[in-house]
Amino acid sequence: MNRPSGRSIDQLREITITRNFTCHAEGSVLVTFGDTKVICTASVEKNVPHFLRGTGQGWITAEYGMLPRSTGDRMGREAARGKQGGRTVEIQRLIGRSLRAAVDLKVLGENQITIDCDVIQADGGTRTASITGACVALVDAITAMREQGIITGNPLKHMIAAVSVGIYQGTAVLDLDYAEDSNAETDMNVIMTEQGGFIEVQGTAEGEPYSRIELDQLLGLADAGIQTLIEKQRVALAL
Amino acid sequence: MNRPSGRSIDQLREITITRNFTCHAEGSVLVTFGDTKVICTASVEKNVPHFLRGTGQGWITAEYGMLPRSTGDRMGREAARGKQGGRTVEIQRLIGRSLRAAVDLKVLGENQITIDCDVIQADGGTRTASITGACVALVDAITAMREQGIITGNPLKHMIAAVSVGIYQGTAVLDLDYAEDSNAETDMNVIMTEQGGFIEVQGTAEGEPYSRIELDQLLGLADAGIQTLIEKQRVALAL
Amino acid sequence: MNRPSGRSIDQLREITITRNFTCHAEGSVLVTFGDTKVICTASVEKNVPHFLRGTGQGWITAEYGMLPRSTGDRMGREAARGKQGGRTVEIQRLIGRSLRAAVDLKVLGENQITIDCDVIQADGGTRTASITGACVALVDAITAMREQGIITGNPLKHMIAAVSVGIYQGTAVLDLDYAEDSNAETDMNVIMTEQGGFIEVQGTAEGEPYSRIELDQLLGLADAGIQTLIEKQRVALAL
């Protein structure tokens, strides 16, 4: 089997992580997984949702969007249509849930960090790129909060990163681009910690069901890919 | 570890599947997983979404709702608030995707089956009960289509069923009720075919990340539970 | 004239009232008028709308919905379309207004009871079945409030019930089913108290105007039907 990109089956696309991409947000990262490019910002707000007021606990939430022409055909702008589509809602819930699993919300105090992931160019894997970039923006926002004295402790429990894996033409491959993703038999998104713990696994059979053996192959590829991604996050953060 | 319900760790709640629960739909099932009760209907329409017209292929879609007082506290009615919440959207996308994986859409012809899953009483596991009940309603709808001569072949590829598993107080358990689900460390929904293939695996760490060993335990419990559920579907359908 | 159902002109359909139909609501009733089946729940909230805060007075409000396949053809889900239709709004305003007329809102204190009427199967007369069932759910909710010490007095002024009457093929008939309702010349909904007082009369000429004589016949049928319905409510409540 030859991947359209010529990559080996366990090879990530070229990954770049650019911090301070825009100037206003406490954390602002441009992350690229090959031709997939996402701006991830982390915004600090001294306020929490209603259900947390008075609990001393903070919150992390996320919103996701795609520029209308980030894709091959122009998509209608969700703001103009007046509602976010089901896919958008699903992705932003995943991003928020994943990043909440990376921090101790009690150490965050009654502050909220809002993650915005806006895709400016899409070529598959936008949700995994978003989570991987957002974690770096989150670290920068936490650093800013500590420098400003908003919090004293470090709420970060562990770095997290995300990658897609899938069965393409019968073979398990890592980090699918759009050419692969749109033809994959199985598509799986995996989010893990730097220690190798699972935050989320979502594996969907697009055509035929997948077997336990395939599932194990996919998780193996994902594990290795995520460790590489976390290394790149650390380099970007100079940790 | 004692489960709140006194069940053993690999024990499903009492499952009932009542066909022909209401009179208008081509398939109408009341499914109960213990105190979780869901009405699943399958409605046949001789029409397909725009993107399928002229392809000869059919479609299955799903909608999900909860009666406002299906839960302990009354939830706002989504029709009154003017939009479906993120959780609703996520669940109905999952139901539709899963059932599409059970049928050969080409054999369905240019017809659409709409699955409605409406929770009248909730006690955890509403999405897995929905999928398990909806598959029975789907079979009844397919039978009706064949009897009416709308289609000639049988589009059903295999029965599917769904169950939740999770880590509760450090132990992997099957089919969580609300008391467990709201306190679980990890929550996983598994949808499988009667042959044991995976349609969807969604596992989320609610607190600490979960390990590979825990993931394997959860999949093992799910596999056994699903085979029991499919047996109950077959009994209900007198297959 | 023969009614499609073979009933006599002053004969109600078979009426059943099942209390405690679901487990979470303070009042939960399944009411059936023949093939029309409605789940009516009454939910207590220690809060009132903004315009009543500080007045010491309570409120009763109602919401109404139909499951998409409660009808012969599947109706679009209002939550998915993003708004409640005009018919829904009209019916839920009628239900709320009628039940408010059954209670002394001052004795209710600053508490709100929300009535949800969800039609799971429709065969005409869903609004009158809803009101008749909701009044029983309301009584149960009031009893629960008194048992929990939320209120001390009894805010219920009188039982109310509702029934439809209409001119079908030139003859006044009681409790129209769908076959009659969709062809009736005049359709009237009547809500009355156990003492025979009128809460609401809504009579609409669907085709030709109706005469004063016909109006009198309709009110006579409704009066008798409502007394029977209230007797059935009392039996269900063991009053």
Add this chain to the structure above:
Amino acid sequence: MNRPSGRSIDQLREITITRNFTCHAEGSVLVTFGDTKVICTASVEKNVPHFLRGTGQGWITAEYGMLPRSTGDRMGREAARGKQGGRTVEIQRLIGRSLRAAVDLKVLGENQITIDCDVIQADGGTRTASITGACVALVDAITAMREQGIITGNPLKHMIAAVSVGIYQGTAVLDLDYAEDSNAETDMNVIMTEQGGFIEVQGTAEGEPYSRIELDQLLGLADAGIQTLIEKQRVALAL
């Protein structure tokens, strides 16, 4: 009992009907019932709703609105809030239904007449003023259609008019203004034809239930009032 306005119990407010109030609509009427002022327009469109295409039958529909400061306190603009309130929906459905009962939709051909009733000043009875004025606008629109050769026959079956009656301080009175309406024990809207047939009766107990004797008194007042209103419509139309 003294009415706040000093009127006798069976006395209408001063009624004026001004045709051709604005210049674009096929029918345009300013109707006033005392201080209640409504602009009623009838717009002809050579098109019908989807469900009537190909049937040869026409349609009449209505929309209702209030200018934000038509009332004592400014009401939020429905266009700005993004939805029509329940009261608006209920009223416009009543107006449309009533006027459809005045015409033979088959004679209308596949044309639609849209009635717009916009309240510029409110003092009670806006829906009955709307229907009374709209019937005149409708007649003008029908005349225009006949003059333009859009239709040949006369679809008008009979003039209709509407009036409110109610129990105010224990006495049945005709044509309630806001001072009465906001304190009435019972409020009833009656729509009748020039021949005395009923199109719609809607009577609501706002406080105590009303008796059959009171209902009869209210219908008697309404009948007389409506005959006067229809006479005023005829004068305005020079019929």
Add this chain to the structure above:
Amino acid sequence: MNRPSGRSIDQLREITITRNFTCHAEGSVLVTFGDTKVICTASVEKNVPHFLRGTGQGWITAEYGMLPRSTGDRMGREAARGKQGGRTVEIQRLIGRSLRAAVDLKVLGENQITIDCDVIQADGGTRTASITGACVALVDAITAMREQGIITGNPLKHMIAAVSVGIYQGTAVLDLDYAEDSNAETDMNVIMTEQGGFIEVQGTAEGEPYSRIELDQLLGLADAGIQTLIEKQRVALAL
């Protein structure tokens, strides 16, 4: 060049300003620019938007609407469509901004005046008629506030008025009606104070770009027209 109306190039249409047009609002004006007729009301509320609370400063905001049949073809009602169109939003922002420039918001105290401009008949220039009429309604509302002791000083800094100018068939003309407006090469709206200061200039090339010479001609016409309009406002207000 002959104007369709026969007016000279610097001639306004017939202007009327009728105060106290409706009875509830603190200021209520019917303004007509020829066949364009707008009801402008000013409503006083002892409250300000969130961002002004505690600042001691007031606010003026505006909303604009057109009755559905104010135009040659019936327009869909914005309340029914569920959103205000772009043109509406643009116009009401312009009206609000212009009137805020006429008053000292600090002298207004923490009070809000809401301007509603509702077009009952349209023939071009609805936004300029709206602003011109609204300024008179605003003065009446301010007078009412002072009489009621809500404020002590006079927040009005200067009268303002608005007029449209444009290039029609190559010639600069004043106060375009619909016949001109829909064919103009350039359309400009000018809002000025009684002292001749500019509040807003909005000039748009509909076809070919316009030159500096044309711009100067348009501003000259507008200046003269606005002084006439302000004189008419003064007469109406008996200033």
Add this chain to the structure above:
Amino acid sequence: MNRPSGRSIDQLREITITRNFTCHAEGSVLVTFGDTKVICTASVEKNVPHFLRGTGQGWITAEYGMLPRSTGDRMGREAARGKQGGRTVEIQRLIGRSLRAAVDLKVLGENQITIDCDVIQADGGTRTASITGACVALVDAITAMREQGIITGNPLKHMIAAVSVGIYQGTAVLDLDYAEDSNAETDMNVIMTEQGGFIEVQGTAEGEPYSRIELDQLLGLADAGIQTLIEKQRVALAL
């Protein structure tokens, strides 16, 4: 007077225009006016709005958005709030109108070009940067259409560019950044062609009215600035 940025009163910020910024759109430009950064894409669609079908004429439309954290404080995402704000609507109408004035819509055939301007970092002047960048994206899209044989002629009539001018601390200045814009007495946006014709002038007094002399100064500054911008567009396009 010293400008916060130290610029002279007639000095633009540093302007950059980067073509082919993203890979999918027919035209894709990153434009920066100092710290204001906007992605402008032009998307070609072989289709026109309903009102143009069969006319042989094309259309240009525009949509505008800001990433939530493009600004100092995070703004709510319009897609999540379910509607575009008034400012957004106003700006995207201005962008669309301006670009339509740059092309001969007849030469475009029945094709639509959609301009998306998405602000990734804001520091004042986002609408003028958007128009200036969008014109370059438009030229690239037109070139692509000609290369693909979609059109044969060149619909571009002239380049256009836009700049803001304003009165800041009593002095007319060119190209206001946020520090100036948020404190300016008068704010004016000017859109002109390469030949010096006006497409649009929008000048608003934020505080005191502005005089004719000030207006003339502002137009003078804008004229010079726009010629510089058009030169930069030409360099970017290698024209």
